[in-house]
Amino acid sequence: MNKGANMKPDCHLAALASITPNEATALYNSEQVYAMEQAWFAQGHDSFGLMQQAAWQMAQYIQKANEQKCARPSASINGTPARRHRYQQRASIWVGKGNNGGDGWLIAHYLRRMGWQVQVVTVGFSKDDLETDNSIIKDTDINSATSISDAERAKQIALSKGCRYQRFEEMCAEWNASPNIDADADASTWQASGCAADADVYIDAIFGIGLDRAPAGIYQSAIYRFNQLAKCYKPFVISVDIPSGLVAATGEVFAGAAIQADMTLCLVARKFGLHTKDGMDYSGQVVDIALIPYALGDNALKPIAKLVTSAYALTPRQQNSYKGSYGHVLIIGGNRVDGSQGMGGAAILSASSAMATGAGKITVACHEAFHAALLTSLPDAMTINLHDADGVRQLLKGASVIAIGMGLGRDDKAKKLFVCYLKAAITEKKPIVIDADGLYHLADLHKEHHPLIAALQQHSAHHSVCLTPHSGEAAKLLDIKVSQVESDRLAAIRQCATDYGGDWVLKGAGSLVLEQRGQQAQIYVCATGNAGMATAGMGDVLSGLIAGLLAQKDLIRESRGLQQAVLLHGMAGDMLINQTNKTALLIGQRGLQAQDMPAAIRHIMQELTVSDNSW
Numbered sequence: 001m002n003k004g005a006n007m008k009p010d011c012h013l014a015a016l017a018s019i020t021p022n023e024a025t026a027l028y029n030s031e032q033v034y035a036m037e038q039a040w041f042a043q044g045h046d047s048f049g050l051m052q053q054a055a056w057q058m059a060q061y062i063q064k065a066n067e068q069k070c071a072r073p074s075a076s077i078n079g080t081p082a083r084r085h086r087y088q089q090r091a092s093i094w095v096g097k098g099n100n101g102g103d104g105w106l107i108a109h110y111l112r113r114m115g116w117q118v119q120v121v122t123v124g125f126s127k128d129d130l131e132t133d134n135s136i137i138k139d140t141d142i143n144s145a146t147s148i149s150d151a152e153r154a155k156q157i158a159l160s161k162g163c164r165y166q167r168f169e170e171m172c173a174e175w176n177a178s179p180n181i182d183a184d185a186d187a188s189t190w191q192a193s194g195c196a197a198d199a200d201v202y203i204d205a206i207f208g209i210g211l212d213r214a215p216a217g218i219y220q221s222a223i224y225r226f227n228q229l230a231k232c233y234k235p236f237v238i239s240v241d242i243p244s245g246l247v248a249a250t251g252e253v254f255a256g257a258a259i260q261a262d263m264t265l266c267l268v269a270r271k272f273g274l275h276t277k278d279g280m281d282y283s284g285q286v287v288d289i290a291l292i293p294y295a296l297g298d299n300a301l302k303p304i305a306k307l308v309t310s311a312y313a314l315t316p317r318q319q320n321s322y323k324g325s326y327g328h329v330l331i332i333g334g335n336r337v338d339g340s341q342g343m344g345g346a347a348i349l350s351a352s353s354a355m356a357t358g359a360g361k362i363t364v365a366c367h368e369a370f371h372a373a374l375l376t377s378l379p380d381a382m383t384i385n386l387h388d389a390d391g392v393r394q395l396l397k398g399a400s401v402i403a404i405g406m407g408l409g410r411d412d413k414a415k416k417l418f419v420c421y422l423k424a425a426i427t428e429k430k431p432i433v434i435d436a437d438g439l440y441h442l443a444d445l446h447k448e449h450h451p452l453i454a455a456l457q458q459h460s461a462h463h464s465v466c467l468t469p470h471s472g473e474a475a476k477l478l479d480i481k482v483s484q485v486e487s488d489r490l491a492a493i494r495q496c497a498t499d500y501g502g503d504w505v506l507k508g509a510g511s512l513v514l515e516q517r518g519q520q521a522q523i524y525v526c527a528t529g530n531a532g533m534a535t536a537g538m539g540d541v542l543s544g545l546i547a548g549l550l551a552q553k554d555l556i557r558e559s560r561g562l563q564q565a566v567l568l569h570g571m572a573g574d575m576l577i578n579q580t581n582k583t584a585l586l587i588g589q590r591g592l593q594a595q596d597m598p599a600a601i602r603h604i605m606q607e608l609t610v611s612d613n614s615w
């Protein structure tokens, strides 16, 4: 089951509930978090004290979270609410050798003090590593010792207080369950081996932000077994700081080896990787454990991105207005290369979406073969022949915004049209949205050092230019492999903005949005959207939505921007899969279609519109 995806409904509701957006959450990478800790220690604060504080707060939080979970009527095993009545709560805590493991040892120590039955599972420790060192087992000695690491101190405290542990390596050997991940060990044999497989809570403290390579061997095996046992016994799974195996700077999981958490207790500062790419599937609910005032003062580090969950409110329309007050969107796309079925649907979806945002007028420049279909599904739109270059250019003069590329085609003829219309849009000083095949041609022009690229860059300094690639299109634009984009999406979106100018969205789970603000570029991670939206045509809907918002000049700047458009797009998708109205036909993640989106967008636009007296 995809636990991360289960968090989405709350996110959507939170988004709709606010009239002005919640403060965006600052996101950081590992180096920045280490720098914050070092700055704190440089002020004379003790590193082990910080670890103790972190573990103590987490232990208390775990106790509270488990009590809340057990109090829910749904908390039952095979229909029996057994855990609620158990005398002692039980935790299985898996620790690695770094400071994240140190946190785990101390959590074990504190939970025991709080009356829990605790078992630590060590990963990567030799027998010698687990010897109690008599010279440092007294609390007083421990507090004064300086030569040992924080993780070692934490371990010695837990061991000296009698904390039970099992070496993962021995558990594997003892029960003849090879640490090789291909072996299919029965979870019950783990129970018999002394591993507290049936614990109420599994705590993952194997790796934190220090993960710097793919977990292999015993580590990969431990992550695999942890997930396997959790799937079988259904404990509450809590990761310390970040799920082991997830990369804080990118949200990437190496070869699928990461802990699948229900909840992540994030220490010091929020990590970027928890909210994008694989992070969305592995982190579960993210809870901040505030430890140091890193965000205060002149030396506060600039976050690498900000997490946005809620949209700007929309103002109601003035009574004394007409269609011209709300802009004219020109959609250019929907071509049919001779002999093919064509891509008329892309332009139709884009136009429907622009209309659903409330744009005053829509004209679609598409292949004539699709005019009848377009007018049947969207009689409110006007049409013009995509290949009537003079006609389209003339019409473009009166448009408020153009969106180009959706189903435009990639042949030479389509490229000529793209160059012609992009040039015209720049000459006419229009806001521009470029998507799909438009991005493909743009990449070619960049390779050819075509002057239009520089012109677009200059244009974007004064007018809105929004470019909307997914990872494949971004790879083409940057002339790199898709895997390179995927392994560092932040770097990719920054490079796109540097090479081409304009505002960008790098689409996908946890879409990134880059907005230029003068000399500064700000990157946002949009928390809305779901895997149901991974279907053809969703990108066309997004480009229409962006154009539709841009066209409506009565709205304030922020509520017409790219960040708002991407949030609204995701909110519409989330709304469709979370409908609670029992009389409506349910739409789930499977089977969600791009054509369902315009109605949801209209609904979201309405929900976000506040009456005058609510300001």
Ligand SMILES: NC(=O)C1=CN([C@@H]2O[C@H](COP(=O)(O)OP(=O)(O)OC[C@H]3O[C@@H](n4cnc5c(N)ncnc54)[C@H](O)[C@@H]3O)[C@@H](O)[C@H]2O)[C@@H](O)CC1
Pocket: 037, 047, 048, 050, 051, 054, 055, 096, 097, 098, 099, 100, 101, 103, 150, 206, 207, 208, 209, 210, 211, 212, 213, 214, 215, 216, 219, 240, 241, 242, 267, 268
């Ligand atoms: N000391 C402190 O001040 C605090 C530390 N904190 C905790 O410390 C964590 C960071 O600690 P560390 O920097 O020790 O990082 P980790 O605990 O993630 O451990 C990193 C260690 O594992 C090794 N390693 C990395 N990838 C590996 C792989 N794939 N296979 C095998 N070994 C691998 C590294 O070489 C390094 O020795 C945070 O995530 C947080 O949990 C928090 O307690 C806050 C306070």
Ligand SMILES: Nc1ncnc2c1ncn2[C@@H]1O[C@H](COP(=O)(O)OP(=O)(O)O)[C@@H](O)[C@H]1O
Pocket: 436, 470, 507, 508, 509, 510, 511, 528, 529, 530, 531, 532, 533, 534, 535, 536, 537, 538, 539, 540, 541, 542, 569
């Ligand atoms: N797993 C997901 N989570 C959130 N949003 C998603 C997910 N998959 C797709 N989307 C969104 O759906 C849209 C898909 O766009 P795109 O790939 O361009 O589709 P198309 O080219 O078929 O129109 C993007 O806005 C993307 O962010």
